[in-house]
Amino acid sequence: MDASVLPENPLPVGSKSHHASGWWGMLTVVATEASVFAYLLFTYYYVAAHTSNPWPTGGLPKLSLALPGTIILVLGSVVMSWGEHGIRRGSTGRLITGLAVSIGLALLFLGIQFWEWFHKPFNFNYDAYSSIYYVTTGFHMAHVAVGVLMLAAVLLWAALGMFDARRHAAVSIAVIYWHFVTVVWLFVFFTFYISPRLS
């Protein structure tokens, strides 16, 4: 590039959606976090393929709680998108609603998960399957909890009026993480609840 051909028009200052370094940073965080889950699921399939124990322990896991939980989590993601689109049009109210509903749904999801945890016929150190089940779902729940904290921080900042149609990088960044938490759950859900039904 030659200096003489540089555009002389002014440049924006500061961060703005995908202009923000943080936006790229969050994508890389998602990549590395996704790898953690990939290795966890590898652990599941590896042990499933090599163990001589019955698999899964305690028979096929019931869908009666996990399926509604999945729907709730996906719903939370959809509502969050709706809220994010709101702030792009300058509606802080819509953003706040989206955040609050998402947080509520996430807490509901966590409640369902805990309920399922405490009603399993085995505990976390019963055998390899139980260990993998509790640690994988627990790890995902920790991610949901971190997501809730993130959304709560964004909610606080939104309530303080820090975002508008031009400036909402923090929202976009938190939303990426939130969608990731939902998508990765679909893989976990498939692995623990669907894949044993296929074999």
Next chain:
Amino acid sequence: MRAVSLVALLAGISPLAQAGNPLGIFNNAGQDAQELSRLVALFGGVSIAVIVLIALLLISAIWHRRTADTTGGRPQRDEGGMPWIYWGVGLSAVVLIICMLFNLKTIAATSTPADDDGALTVHVTAHQWWWELTYQDPDSHKVFLSANEIHIPVGRKVKILLDSADVIHSFWVPSLAGKMDVIPGQTNVTWVQADEPGVYRGECAVFCGAEHARMEFRVVAQDPKDFAAWRSHQLEDAPQPQDAATLRGRLVFESRCAACHTLRGSSAAGMAGPDLTHLMDRSTLAAGVLPNDAGHLAEWIRDPQKQKPGTEMPQVPLSETDLAAIVAYLRTTH
């Protein structure tokens, strides 16, 4: 293949690894081991050729004659470099493909033989830090235990089943076969074959705790006739004590050692330590740590931790007379 071995020989790999190295990988005494070391020699020969070639190229690249420098140290573009990469990578690829084919061929030649019915099978259970041996037989009366010294008949592939009682070990008799790791919860299989009678040394190759360094074993390859005799002798109990001293030794042994050791011919039937029924048929004590003679046997029993720090064998408090009696008794276990 001969030419390749010659390269390796010239390059100095083989002679360096032969004489005086009972655990060297080029002392092949079996077919499989020979295949392995041929491949090592082939790859080693190619590797050494590559190192020498690149070293020569590097030296001449630095010192080759150049036209007088009129640049005054200013950087210069010279477009002439790319053929180096084309030729270098191209030739590397050709050598690589040839080597890969030899590799795949050797993998095929040395992997488990298809028919293993009726093969002599020895079940090896690795312990921290010794080897428990179970000679298997369809007739359960012909199954017997031993430790640290595997007798095999020459000229026959012997199947080795590998299990671990504790941590990961690796079973390695360099003269007869490559390594096979011994992993808890999975039974690995390896094969050994000796074409010449002899004693071949083996060792544990994966770090398994404090005394990993001293977890040796031996493979004793015998003429099939000798092997059959040895085997039927192993099925017998240890001889009965013939005098008062050894009789007393057996009593002490039964009261102080039986919690861990089995010795058929006495009432001792412990399972934690090696079976001692025919202890005197073995050439070493404590998995290759000490020669098997009366003096070392007494030292070993007196203070195992001193001879092999960390060993699972405890120091059993014994009076000198009790110790002497046990040694006297054990010395009869032929």
Next chain:
Amino acid sequence: MLVTVDEAERHERELEDIWETKGGPFFGWFISVDHKSIGKRYLITSIIFLILGGLEAAVMRWQLAQPDMHVLTPEAYAQLFTMHGVTMIFLYAFPVLSGFSNYLWPLLLGSRDMAFPRLNAFSYWMFLLAGIAMYVSFIAGRAPDNGWFNYVPYANGTFDPGVNIDAYALGMILLGISTTVGGINFIVTLIRLRAPGMSLNRVPIIIWGTLTASLGNLFAVPSVTLAFVLLWFDRTYHTHFFDSTGGGQPLLWQHLFWMFGHPWVYSIVLPAMGIVSDGLPVFCRRPLVGYSVVALATVSTMVLGFGVWVHHMFATGLPVTSLSFFSSASMVIVLPSAVAVFAWLATIWTGRPQKHVTAFLFFAGFVILFVIGGVSGFMTAAVPADWQLTHTYFVVAHLHYVIIGINVFAVVGGVYMWFPKMTGRFMNETLGKWSFWLMFIGFNIGFFPMHIVGLQGMPRRIYTYPADVGWGTMNLIITYGAYLFAMGVLLFLINVVISRIGGKAAGSNPWGGGTLEWSVSSPPPPYNFKLIPIVARRHPLWEEELGEGQDRSSTNAKGFLLNHGRETLGTTMLDAEPDVILKMPGDSLTPLILALALSAFTVGLLFKLWIVFGIGGGISLLACVFWLWPERSLSQVER
């Protein structure tokens, strides 16, 4: 908005004031986010770990010099070889390259700092705390003693009780965080912070090396972190991930460890290869031969590196098809390696090598060590050969040719090359040549015979050996060679110290290099560049000499001043066109606080100190919110 250099001169004081770390030498040290300070800290800290690891090795070599020696107990030996491996691989080899990359990246790319300066500081603090965590157990009398790859079930509480393995797990988790955020920083810096015109095909090879390592780590580090977390669960809460009695799989550990381990090996050599690929051209007075294929080879080595982990497990009883596949895949790595080797050879051959310069000696010596380390890897990639070679000193020889030959030689050469840039002083060349020849000869005497003693059947990790196996002679030679090598390293360190104090003054471009870091003063000012230059070529400082086309970079002529607070230029991903003016954060204590709190949180979790866990977690949370608090002042003006 583009200003000329004359105008920029008038703003020099102003820029200095904006970018300088305030708070005095003491407090300033804790709050600085300057990539140059952080880079130097990384270098110094990792070299301290190199010294520690070297001392551990020295004691081990004494113990092994002759058969049946009693310098060390078996347990002490186990702790030493474990800590030696852990130290060299995790606390020296990668962090030292992070040091170079942190120091050099913004200077090479034409930026004022990394994309996330505070994250950079945080990454360093986490690395330091990880190192301390691993060494504390040493002081407490029981260090990790199961080898750096820490196989289960030996690593389980039944066989190895105590805090040692937990301390290792703690260190690895903290180090994993450090490496990951460091990698994120490099990736985003590359995407966003290149000077205008520095398109992807113009970045130096060390950038490709570090970028590839960072991307690799992003996907590989989670595997080992997870493995250590699962191990901790097994040890502390008696879960059954690796425990065969509960249906778990001991081999799962090996898979998880090596899925990380092999890419990690590439992440500790690729940036080092980058140092050589960028260094040789300077001392051969010509651009690197085959820039594009070398960059491509760098990336493809890492890609292949994710598909070869099983070659660490050839003797574990895997099926033949799997062995054949992983064996062939491992061998294919010969090809990108050959690209690099012949590119270096061609660069030397067609250039005018400066044979008298120490840095050149290290880089040229590196080439042959690279080949030796490479072909021994090629030998062990052949499954049947590996059945004999694995777990022996042959592998020990191989990995030392890789880590010393490919990492240490490149690093020391890199220090000789960039020391003048970092300090404004040359290193002593006479001492330099002595240090090179001592290191080069000592290394080969010390480590080449390890191949032979491996072929003679000597397994790794044995604390002693009997006389009748015939390994005594070779081991004595190895010990002498290793001590000679250590003397060379010592001489290098002495050279660093005396040159720092009294070295000959070096100007901004002492070697006549062609890349951007040589366009600024030595040492560089806190703001790096008065003007963010516009880059037209791969070697902006060699444009006249190489005479390629009409376009010229604008170093020291014209560029972006950006003097409204800490700012740097954000450019587009592929072509590096100016896109946005990025506001950069000021110095801050938050990274240190977060690092301490997060470590306390992890220590609390691992050792069940729930109060520490709670306080650490709470402070971490507050620190994050404070760190990320949106600044209203950054309103969207355009300029």
